[in-house]
Amino acid sequence: MPELDAHERARSFDEVAVGYDADMALAEAMRCLQCANPTCIAGCPVNIDIKSFIGRIIDGDTKGGVEVLKARNALPSVCGRVCPQESQCEAACVLAKKGEPIAIGRLERYLGDSDLSCDIDSRCKPDVAAPSGKRVAVVGSGPSGLACAGELSRLGHAVTVFESLHEPGGVLVYGIPEFRLPKQVVASEVDMLREMGVEIVTDTVIGATYTLADLREELGFDAVFIGNGAGLPTFMNIPGENLNGVYSANEFLTRVNLMKAYDFPHHDTPVWRGRKVAVVGGGNVAMDSARTALRLGADEVFLVYRRTEDEMPARREETHHAREEGVQFKMLCSPSQIVGHEGFVTGMTATRMELGEPDVSGRRAPVCVLDSDFVIDCDTVIMAVGTRANPLLSATTPDLGLTARGYIVADEDGATSISGVWAGGDIVTGAATVILAMGAGKRAAAAMDRWLRVPG
Amino acid sequence: MFRIIHKRQLSDAVFEMGVEAPAVARKARAGQFLILRVDETGERIPLTFSDWSAQEGWVRFIFMRVGATTHKLTHLEVGDELADLVGPLGRPTEVGSGRVAVVGGGVGAAVAYPVARAMCAAGDDVTVILGARNSELLILEDEFRALPLKELIVCTDDGSAGRKGLVTAPLKELCEAGALDHAMAIGPAIMMKFCAATTREFAVPTTVSLNPIMVDGTGMCGACRVSVGGETKFGCVDGPDFDGHAVDFEELMSRQRVYVDDERSADAEYSKGCSCHL
Ligand SMILES: Cc1cc2nc3c(=O)[nH]c(=O)nc-3n(C[C@H](O)[C@H](O)[C@H](O)COP(=O)(O)OP(=O)(O)OC[C@H]3O[C@@H](n4cnc5c(N)ncnc54)[C@H](O)[C@@H]3O)c2cc1C
Ligand SMILES: Cc1cc2nc3c(=O)[nH]c(=O)nc-3n(C[C@H](O)[C@H](O)[C@H](O)COP(=O)(O)OP(=O)(O)OC[C@H]3O[C@@H](n4cnc5c(N)ncnc54)[C@H](O)[C@@H]3O)c2cc1C
Ligand code: SF4
Ligand code: SF4
Ligand code: FES
Numbered sequence: 001m002p003e004l005d006a007h008e009r010a011r012s013f014d015e016v017a018v019g020y021d022a023d024m025a026l027a028e029a030m031r032c033l034q035c036a037n038p039t040c041i042a043g044c045p046v047n048i049d050i051k052s053f054i055g056r057i058i059d060g061d062t063k064g065g066v067e068v069l070k071a072r073n074a075l076p077s078v079c080g081r082v083c084p085q086e087s088q089c090e091a092a093c094v095l096a097k098k099g100e101p102i103a104i105g106r107l108e109r110y111l112g113d114s115d116l117s118c119d120i121d122s123r124c125k126p127d128v129a130a131p132s133g134k135r136v137a138v139v140g141s142g143p144s145g146l147a148c149a150g151e152l153s154r155l156g157h158a159v160t161v162f163e164s165l166h167e168p169g170g171v172l173v174y175g176i177p178e179f180r181l182p183k184q185v186v187a188s189e190v191d192m193l194r195e196m197g198v199e200i201v202t203d204t205v206i207g208a209t210y211t212l213a214d215l216r217e218e219l220g221f222d223a224v225f226i227g228n229g230a231g232l233p234t235f236m237n238i239p240g241e242n243l244n245g246v247y248s249a250n251e252f253l254t255r256v257n258l259m260k261a262y263d264f265p266h267h268d269t270p271v272w273r274g275r276k277v278a279v280v281g282g283g284n285v286a287m288d289s290a291r292t293a294l295r296l297g298a299d300e301v302f303l304v305y306r307r308t309e310d311e312m313p314a315r316r317e318e319t320h321h322a323r324e325e326g327v328q329f330k331m332l333c334s335p336s337q338i339v340g341h342e343g344f345v346t347g348m349t350a351t352r353m354e355l356g357e358p359d360v361s362g363r364r365a366p367v368c369v370l371d372s373d374f375v376i377d378c379d380t381v382i383m384a385v386g387t388r389a390n391p392l393l394s395a396t397t398p399d400l401g402l403t404a405r406g407y408i409v410a411d412e413d414g415a416t417s418i419s420g421v422w423a424g425g426d427i428v429t430g431a432a433t434v435i436l437a438m439g440a441g442k443r444a445a446a447a448m449d450r451w452l453r454v455p456g
Numbered sequence: 457m458f459r460i461i462h463k464r465q466l467s468d469a470v471f472e473m474g475v476e477a478p479a480v481a482r483k484a485r486a487g488q489f490l491i492l493r494v495d496e497t498g499e500r501i502p503l504t505f506s507d508w509s510a511q512e513g514w515v516r517f518i519f520m521r522v523g524a525t526t527h528k529l530t531h532l533e534v535g536d537e538l539a540d541l542v543g544p545l546g547r548p549t550e551v552g553s554g555r556v557a558v559v560g561g562g563v564g565a566a567v568a569y570p571v572a573r574a575m576c577a578a579g580d581d582v583t584v585i586l587g588a589r590n591s592e593l594l595i596l597e598d599e600f601r602a603l604p605l606k607e608l609i610v611c612t613d614d615g616s617a618g619r620k621g622l623v624t625a626p627l628k629e630l631c632e633a634g635a636l637d638h639a640m641a642i643g644p645a646i647m648m649k650f651c652a653a654t655t656r657e658f659a660v661p662t663t664v665s666l667n668p669i670m671v672d673g674t675g676m677c678g679a680c681r682v683s684v685g686g687e688t689k690f691g692c693v694d695g696p697d698f699d700g701h702a703v704d705f706e707e708l709m710s711r712q713r714v715y716v717d718d719e720r721s722a723d724a725e726y727s728k729g730c731s732c733h734l
Contacts, residue, residue, distance in 0.1 A: 164674050166493060166500075166540040174676075203542040205674055209479050231676040235688065242681050242688060242707055244714040251677035259499065259671070265725045268499035268524055269671075270718035343710035390675050392693060 043092025080109025142170020144425025148441030240338030274380025281384030414444030478513030487549025518566030561643025652700035
């Protein structure tokens with residue numbers, strides 16, 4: 001897919017991957033073998049009929065292609081951009097063996113974007129069933145909540161989404177940066193939900209503004225879906241972590257994405273613009289933080305990870321982009337202390353690691369090399385070392401069954417320990433992916449629909 | 457959505473504002489706060505409830521003009537709307553400790569007022585110590601006088617109202633007299649630090665209401681980290697009230713200064729296009 005030049009883009013918040021035009025999409029679609037046994041479909045967590053949507057592109061039937069996508073995935077423009085396709089649908093394509101899988105994600109994005117570029121009346125809008133007379137509340141407007149809301153609304157229920165922040169989208173708006181997922185894409189998808197009749201109420205914290213019980217008893221909702229994500233940042237508990245210039249990835253990305261600190265002072269929220277930035281972690285969140293720091297003008301950005309690049313959980317495309325743009329990888333290093341002067345970060349001490357025996361996850365565990373401490377000169381540290389369940393809602397909902405680590409216990413369909421309450425997405429699985437969260441929202445919607453339609 | 461229905465200037469740079477927010481008003485408790493955004497490009501800033509009415513569906517807060525956002529806020533009038541207002545956030549202040557001194561310094565008096573009122577309602581024996589640099593900066597004196605307090609002690613640095621001197625002097629006297637089961641200090645970090653140092657000598661349990669920099673106010677970002685008893689806590693969800701004898705005030709004050717230069721430039725930028733002389 002065409003991309004902006006690495007040097008040019010590393011200073012700009014414009015989207016890195018430019019996207020296919022109609023000719024490129026057709027050329028790529030034509031490579032698809034239209035297999036009798038399309039193995040690609042099983043590789044997609046929501047089993048999109050990939051063969052059919054590609055077939056529609058070949059036939060020049062863009063609208064038909066969008067319909068095939070939307071039957072399974074409410075946010076194709078989003079998933080086409082952020083799904084880890086290389087380990088999902090594309091890995092399962094028969095052509096992957098030859099190392100040339102069909103670029104399924106890019107084709108999905110092409111169709112999704114062509115739908116978004118229409119004015120709202122001519123966009124592909126699912127048929128909405130006759131009103132059921134039932135009202136459902138959805139907590140959180142991340143991918144799980146949005147998918148659940150869209151599906152319930154299609155099935156004829158009146159849906160209200162409650163979001164604690166001032167803008168809907170969850171991680172899609174506060175976490176994933178503009179250069180990977182333009183916020184306009186998310187806003188257009190949300191507009192479509194509104195068009196279908198979903199009501200979105202921002203600035204409302206469930207557990208504070210209303211409790212879960214209030215939603216049912218006072219506001220009269222018949223059922224509730226909880227998709228509040230796993231948004232509580234963790235730190236490493238090493239000395240110096242509260243110095244100025246140390247951020248959680250969540251804070252750093254929220255300031256830049258949601259609050260648009262890159263446009264300070266036209267937007268009022270500031271962010272510390274480091275010259276030398278150390279990002280700790282090896283996942284997508286770490287890559288996003290490192291690439292964002294470059295775009296804010298850092299001279300040097302280091303990615304500090306305690307294993308090697310092979311063990312890094314980030315998508316290949318993201319590590320590749322990060323390296324191309326100039327992020328320096330410091331592998332097999334574990335931070336032991338952050339040092340500062342007059343309250344501000346001046347450096348980070350790290351210990352060299354080597355890979356030992358495989359641990360429970362099957363990955364070779366890093367072990368410290370004795371007396372190998374060294375200092376990384378930096379003025380900013382971004383901790384991208386994972387998130388936990390946020391207890392705000394569960395703390396005021398005593399009957400809600402939780403795991404030892406505070407995640408909500410839910411069955412395959414998302415049913416929780418409270419009758420009439422479902423949950424899905426990161427708050428059930430722990431930090432996962434957009435498509436898994438959407439799949440969970442959609443499955444829960446189907447189960448909720450069955451439950452709501454039982455007479456009496 | 458969040459329509460301003462009340463505005464009153466309390467001193468040169470301190471204003472009281474009332475906003476329609478029925479859902480928030482029904483849940484607000486003393487010691488909790490809200491987060492607002494003035495407009496679509498605005499910063500999210502936390503302000504404590506100074507009053508609210510569940511019946512009439514409004515909340516009030518008192519703010520001091522210190523930077524760009526609070527400056528913008530001074531220019532809004534009754535009938536205007538805020539882009540966003542969310543709450544109630546944080547844990548309510550614990551009441552029911554018996555003989556309590558509530559110290560309110562500067563704009564901290566705004567937070568001290570609902571706290572003292574809730575304590576009175578819970579049957580506590582409440583002494584309020586109000587402090588300000590001078591009489592012009594003293595706020596809410598009449599409101600405090602209307603509460604069933606045991607005593608109201610006013611202090612100013614220059615003696616232009618009440619006693620001359622710092623709030624720690626009467627606080628110390630109360631401690632010495634053995635007249636306190638609990639103290640609560642609300643105001644600038646430096647004032648809270650000295651109040652906590654004063655009561656520590658007498659082992660009077662002391663709560664402080666911390667004001668670290670915040671973004672979301674729901675536990676999602678960690679901007680509001682404070683060290684309490686050697687542990688990192690999130691001010692927005694674990695607080696804002698903490699044990700004053702365990703708080704690392706130096707760290708709090710340092711963290712409050714992280715954006716000082718940016719904030720100055722933001723306010724300068726905003727003030728360029730602004731005709732007021734605040
Ligand atoms: C920086 C970053 C990059 C990522 N990159 C990728 C990627 O490239 N590909 C991929 O597939 N996945 C990626 N992920 C993971 C993916 O974004 C998440 O798995 C997904 O967003 C989870 O969706 P969710 O609906 O469960 O929760 P979230 O997206 O977290 O949404 C939860 C929403 O609920 C709101 N909320 C929370 N509590 C309450 C409450 N009490 N009341 C009301 N509202 C509440 C929150 O404000 C939020 O808007 C990334 C994550 C991050 C942080
Ligand atoms: C829980 C809590 C309750 C508060 N209650 C009140 C109150 O009732 N009345 C009142 O006048 N003030 C209160 N504050 C402080 C108030 O939030 C700041 O004065 C305000 O954010 C300043 O914004 P500004 O843009 O006008 O000024 P800026 O120029 O941006 O900042 C001036 C100073 O305010 C602080 N500050 C800035 N941004 C934030 C932020 N997002 N969160 C917290 N502090 C910040 C910093 O210390 C900064 O140096 C409270 C703060 C907290 C955390
Ligand atoms: S939703 Fe994701 S995994 Fe499924 S086909 Fe689309 S890009 Fe592939
Ligand atoms: S497996 Fe690959 S080639 Fe076959 S239908 Fe799917 S995308 Fe086309
Ligand atoms: S303000 Fe974000 S966690 Fe407290």
